[in-house]
Amino acid sequence: MLSSSPPYEHIRGECTPGDVASKAASIIPNYSRNHKFFLQLSDFFWTSYRSRFYLPYGTNGSEAMIMQTLALTYHYDTPHEIDRLQCRRCVVVGNGYRMKNSSLGEVINKYDVIIRLNNAPVHNYEKDVGNKTSIRLFYPESAHFSLNLDNDPKTLMVLVAFKSNDVKWLKTILNNEKRITNGFWRKPPVIWNVKPENVRILNPYFVEVAATRLLSYDNKTQKFSAKPTTGLMAISFAIHFCDVVHIAGFGYPAPISKTQYVHYYDKATMKNMARSEHKVPLEAMVIKKLLQHKVIHNLTYF
Incomplete structure (x- = not known):
C-alpha cells in the first residue's frame, strides 16, 4: 500500500498548465488531448468515421439514439466558469469508505x-466530502441521488453510457416520454427533473483509454481485460481535462475482507463487489503507477 502525504499546497499554490499532460504522455501510449470531452451533435454529421467499438468504449451502433438525445440538450461544451481557467486544479472524489471521518470537506x-x-x-456528509460538485459522472442505474441536495445548480x-438503453433512458427523461425500465440491472429513476443545459454525454474515448x-486490451482476441469502474473512467477523463489531478477515497479493502464496508455512505461489502465485472487488483496497480509517476496525487492513502 502506498502512503502519500496530503499535497494540499497544490490547491492554492503553483499550477502549471500542461503539467499532468506531460507526465501522462510519458507513461500512457498515444496519449492525446485532441479529443472533445463530451459528445456533440456535430460529431455525427458530415463524417465518414465510424467508431471502432460499441458502447461504452465507442459509439458504434448507437449513433442514431445518441443524435436524438443530443438534439434535446443543446449544450455540449465546457461551462464558461471552468473553460476560462488558465490552469485547472481538479479533485476526483471516490466513494471509498476511507472518506468516512476524513474531515476533507x-x-x-x-x-x-x-x-x-x-x-x-x-448531503449529511459535507464535513468529509465537501458540498460542491462541478461534474458528476453517472449511468442510469446509479442516478439515484438528489439533484438538489447532492449537486450545485450548475453541476454537469x-x-x-454503457449501452444504447442508457442513452434512450436519458432521451425519455429530457423529452418527458414514457420511461423504459427493461434492460437495466437495477431500475433507474423514472422522475428526474434535470435541466437539459446541465446534461452532457461523456465521450467514450476516455472509457476506451481506461480500458x-x-x-x-488484446488486439488479437479483441477482448478487454476488464470493464473499468466509474472511478477509473473519471481519472482517465481528469488526466485529459485537468492540469492538477488529486484523488480522494480510492481503494478497496483486501479481497479476503468480505465484511469490510466499501463505501462511505452505505453498507456494501467486498462480497457485493465480487459479483461485478471489475478487476479491483488490476485497477489498484494502475492507480499506483499513476501515483508513482506523479500524474495524480492522493489526498487520502492507497
Missing part, C-alpha cells in the same frame, strides 16, 4: 473542479 471545496461518481451523496450531469491503455 473544506479541502475538497477549494478545488476549481470537483468530480464526483455515481450516487455518492453530499455527465452520462457514462485499453490504463488496463489492457
Whole structure:
C-alpha cells in the first residue's frame, strides 16, 4: 500500500498548465488531448468515421439514439466558469469508505473542479466530502441521488453510457416520454427533473483509454481485460481535462475482507463487489503507477 502525504499546497499554490499532460504522455501510449470531452451533435454529421467499438468504449451502433438525445440538450461544451481557467486544479472524489471521518470537506471545496461518481451523496456528509460538485459522472442505474441536495445548480450531469438503453433512458427523461425500465440491472429513476443545459454525454474515448491503455486490451482476441469502474473512467477523463489531478477515497479493502464496508455512505461489502465485472487488483496497480509517476496525487492513502 502506498502512503502519500496530503499535497494540499497544490490547491492554492503553483499550477502549471500542461503539467499532468506531460507526465501522462510519458507513461500512457498515444496519449492525446485532441479529443472533445463530451459528445456533440456535430460529431455525427458530415463524417465518414465510424467508431471502432460499441458502447461504452465507442459509439458504434448507437449513433442514431445518441443524435436524438443530443438534439434535446443543446449544450455540449465546457461551462464558461471552468473553460476560462488558465490552469485547472481538479479533485476526483471516490466513494471509498476511507472518506468516512476524513474531515476533507473544506479541502475538497477549494478545488476549481470537483468530480464526483455515481450516487455518492453530499448531503449529511459535507464535513468529509465537501458540498460542491462541478461534474458528476453517472449511468442510469446509479442516478439515484438528489439533484438538489447532492449537486450545485450548475453541476454537469455527465452520462457514462454503457449501452444504447442508457442513452434512450436519458432521451425519455429530457423529452418527458414514457420511461423504459427493461434492460437495466437495477431500475433507474423514472422522475428526474434535470435541466437539459446541465446534461452532457461523456465521450467514450476516455472509457476506451481506461480500458485499453490504463488496463489492457488484446488486439488479437479483441477482448478487454476488464470493464473499468466509474472511478477509473473519471481519472482517465481528469488526466485529459485537468492540469492538477488529486484523488480522494480510492481503494478497496483486501479481497479476503468480505465484511469490510466499501463505501462511505452505505453498507456494501467486498462480497457485493465480487459479483461485478471489475478487476479491483488490476485497477489498484494502475492507480499506483499513476501515483508513482506523479500524474495524480492522493489526498487520502492507497
